[in-house]
Amino acid sequence: MKIAFYGSSLLSSYWNGAATYYRGLLKALSRRGYDIVFYEPDAFDRQKHRDIEPPDWCNVVVYEATPDGLIEVASRAAQADIVVKASGVGYEDEALLRAVLDHARSDALTVFWDVDAPATLGELRNDPDHPLHDALKRIGLVLTYGGGDPVVWDYRAFGAAECVPIYNALDPETHHPVAENPRFGCDLAFLGNRLPDREARAESFFLEPARALAGQTFLLGGSGWGDKQLPANVFWLGHVGTRDHNAFNVTPKAVLNISRDSMASNGFSPATRVFEAAGAGACLITDAWAGIEMFLKPGEEILVARDGADVAEITRTLRPRRAKAIGAAALRRVLAEHTYTLRAELVDAIFKADFERRMVEAAE
Template sequence: MRIAFFGSSLVSAYWNGAATYYRGIVRALHARGHHVTFYEPDAYERQRHRDIPDPDYARVVVYAGEGTDGVSRALEDARGADLVVKASGVGVFDELLEREVLALRRPGSLVAFWDVDAPATLERVRADEADPFRALVPRYDLVLTYGGGDPVVAAYHALGARACVPVYNALDPATHHPVPRDARFACDLAFLANRLPDREARVDAFFFRAAAAAADRRFLLGGNGWHDRPMPANVAYVGHVYTGDHNAVNCSALAVLNVHRDSMVRNGWSPATRLFEAAGAGACQITDAWQGIDEFLEPGREILVAEDGDAVAAHLDALTPARARAIGDAALRRVLASHTYAHRAAQVEAVLEGAERADVVEAIAR
């Protein structure tokens, strides 16, 4: 199958938390014999902060982030694909792309919307009856989502989606795996996340409050946008951490923290990409509490769950290196057995085959 995929970026994780999700899905689809062209804009300085060169598992087409000539050429280049995907949150030309990819449909092809932040998209659409995306949802052959479980599926069906299937984050074992400890990232608790308005209050509650409550512990913070944020003295801020160093961070901390965004917690069933990345490195993780976590990792055995920053500090106080290793090892076994991108690609393939059959039935009925 020839797949045209319009997303934020495959080659840069700079202000682009979906990068490793895209890489895992696309690499696994390539391994199953599909040919992917990934179209991404030159925007937000991502091309200046690439994590990887153009990969061998996809053709990458970069178009100008200003003016419409570049995106129009990209759309024309995608004509003839068997599957056209428009991902949410490209960052530029989103409304244009959401509308124009539908014009690329031809007999025997499919057009899908792949929502990498479904809870936030749905909250936006609920709040604005005039949102142009509302009218487009029923025109897509299917909606795939980064997660969200039954609440997201029900909400998309209410908007008229023909089909909606969550395709959760997962592990790419070729990219995220155990490595030796690195003294640069040695700490008791590491947290990697870009500074975003709908997550900052939760970062205050779970990370900075824990740091203040555990003044004798060493905390490490990585990600964009935190440079002007006042921090406790025991927090070391290391700025943007490129993908190539994620394993070292995950393997050098006693524990790794995950803090989810507001909309993801309200919805539930929205495990962040880094949850699987850290598990793949065998890290002991502490996550903020959200509904559905036990469907991915078992609390207390494969991951630790905290209700607030004081609970994070309490987990750290009780955590020994031996117990941290046991939790990390159990998480690694679980994700390798059930949550790799090979599992997700097989799921996507099955969903697409079902959509193709449904399209044929609908055509016959007409």
């Protein structure tokens, strides 16, 4: 079957945290026989900061971020059996969703793939005129980056025909143990772009512990932090491309995950970096959120911090031997239960079940 996938970017992770999610899932789906075209706008200088070149498992079409460019690629939805519009494409998302739905064939499965479901649902609750309210009546399936039952219940309440979380996972061909790199040597590292709905939590869970542990070294990776006042023991690296993620994760004594506000409050929303760090064998410290135990076992495969004071205490008392043991346990767990190969099996089953159901209904 042919998939037309409209997303932010497959080729670049620059200001695009969903890149590795898209790559892992779509590569695994291609290996299950899907013919995929990924459409991404030339926006936010992402094409100047590519992490990968177009892969052999997916055709990538980069289009001009103009009304004409949008309509031209949206018209190609008519060629696909499955038409996917992701959230957060970054250029005229509402217009793109309408155009894609208008051009999709009547027999195609239309999918809204939400990579920030808690935030999207918050917008729907606060804005009764949000275009997605009407679009949900036309969309056959909602898939989400995570969110658990709370997200499923909310999407169904808003009229979604079906909603299924497809969680982040590990692509072991991309994220895996490597040799340590002295460039990333430190006691605690955090990788995340500076975003309005994360900055306060980054201050609490990363910068405050750094101030409390003046004798230890902290690394900050990600875009947008250049004008942020940082403690003297925090060193900012700027954008860290995916080719450096493994060394960034495995070299520090521990790495930190900080959820965005909406994902932390909703729970059941592990970020890509959780599985990427575990896949490299890193010792991961995460802020607390509901559902962690579905993915990694607290205290054995991941360390959980309720606040910045917990992060400081964990970092201060964590010994290298224990950190290595936690990282090794996390690696075993994600390889066994949380790979994109397994996630793609679920997506494949969902797609095929939908087509089979419609065939039965048409025959009745």
